[in-house]
Amino acid sequence: MKGRVICLDHLGGREAAALMVDGVLDDLLIAPDAPMPGTIYCAKAQRPAKGQGGVFLDSPAGRLFLRQAKGIAPGQMLKVQVTGFAEPGKAIPVTTRLLFKSRYAIVTPGAPGLNVSRAIRDEDRAEDLRALAHEATEGTHGLILRSACEAAEDAEIADDILAMEALAGEVLAAQDAMAELHAGDGPHVCAWRDWTAPAEVATAAGSFEDYGVLDALDALQSPRVALTGGADMFVETTRAMTTVDVNTGADTSFAAGTKANIAALRALPAALRLRGLGGQVVVDLAPMPKKDRKTVESVIKAALRAETIETTLAGWTPLGHLELQRARVRVPTLPLLPEG
Known part of the structure; x- marks a missing residue:
């Protein structure tokens, strides 16, 4: 199906929105259990957290963490806004710069x-x-x-x-x-707010099934992402980071590694976005000549320029892995998907 379609539906009782572009799932929003970014609290400051460069706050949502302690006294009431999602067991990140x-x-x-x-x-x-x-x-x-x-x-x-x-x-x-x-x-308002390019909007219950979103979500549950030319990459998460492994597939030509890496880095922002992944991302690229690093760097920089989620290219490790740092503005998608 050609064109852009915004589907507003529900998944397992959760409000959800999906953006389909030419029949391919391009973006996905699912309501989490945690407070959405943009939520504003009046919260009470605790003592500054020594060595952590910030201060914890008490709020109706539990502990918040403000990465700024200068001039803040214990017990002070502050208006703060949620900026992203916390890892399990950690405080919700907030800022005093309200938007x-x-x-x-x-x-x-x-x-x-x-x-x-x-x-x-x-x-x-x-x-x-x-x-x-x-x-x-x-x-x-x-x-x-x-x-x-x-x-x-x-x-x-x-x-x-x-x-x-x-x-x-x-x-x-x-x-x-x-x-x-x-x-x-929530997801429906965020879709209206941020997906502004011309699109058909489907609001009827069951639109996820009608427009192929459910099939795309089934495929999303596999770590494998198929790439052009028979190559693929595997996107997997650990507690510390997200790892991406790029493979050339059956192609054994001299340029196979470089071609697979270019395809992987072009597809990487969407793969991370759809899975709701942030934090440290380490990409284990397919073998390629060292002289081609500049080429693949330009590819990932171009791909990130079109990405709305802040992602920083950190550089190369001594082992030849490519590292990125990505804002945690979404919760991981897979735990939110209904079973079956």
């Missing part, structure tokens, strides 16, 4: 200024958007206009700005008592 994010606008209290997404290359449209923002906002907070504004109706953008500013004002005005001040967006 109020929607489809067209991001309101940034404490960071004044007006910015338009650099993806909007039409200067006339960018200027129109700046004028619209000045009319729609009082300038109390900082504002970022997202790339989806380029093709949107001005009235929709203005409404979005006002809604996010109102939410920011409500949260900032809340009393300093331990509480959840705002719940992070």
Whole structure:
């Protein structure tokens, strides 16, 4: 099936959203048990955690960890926002830099200024958007206009700005008592907010089955990812890291290793995204001449530029493995999938 389809459905009682591109699963969001990124709490600071460069906080969701302790006194009440998911047994990561994010606008209290997404290359449209923002906002907070504004109706953008500013004002005005001040967006809202390219939207129950999402999820449960030219890679997780093993398959030509590695690194961001994997990623590439390292580096850098989840290319190990560091903004997908 050609084209883009956004499916809004449920999996095992969990809200879920899937993005299918030309019949292939491109992205997947499933509601976890943990607080969603974007959730805002008023939390109470404990003593700074010596040697850990931060401070633990008490909240209605349990322990939080703020990687910033300077100027924070024990017992101080702070408004903080969840930035990602914690590994089992660890505190939820948070920040004091609150963001109020929607489809067209991001309101940034404490960071004044007006910015338009650099993806909007039409200067006339960018200027129109700046004028619209000045009319729609009082300038109390900082504002970022997202790339989806380029093709949107001005009235929709203005409404979005006002809604996010109102939410920011409500949260900032809340009393300093331990509480959840705002719940992070669930999969359906995140799909509307972030998957902004033109697409058919399927909201009927059973859309995952109708559009092939369930079949893609069955394939996702295998660590093997098929690549072009008969090569493959295996994506597997340990407690410490995610490992990726690249194989050339039946190809025994001189360039087989380089070709398999290029195919693997192009497919790697999607493989990690669909599995909800973050943290340290170690790629055991197929054998190739050392002179080809620059080529494969350029391939993974290009693949990561199109990725919305922050991923840093750390470099090469002495054993020739390629290391990446990826933000933990999702929980692992496989434990969330219903059995059977």
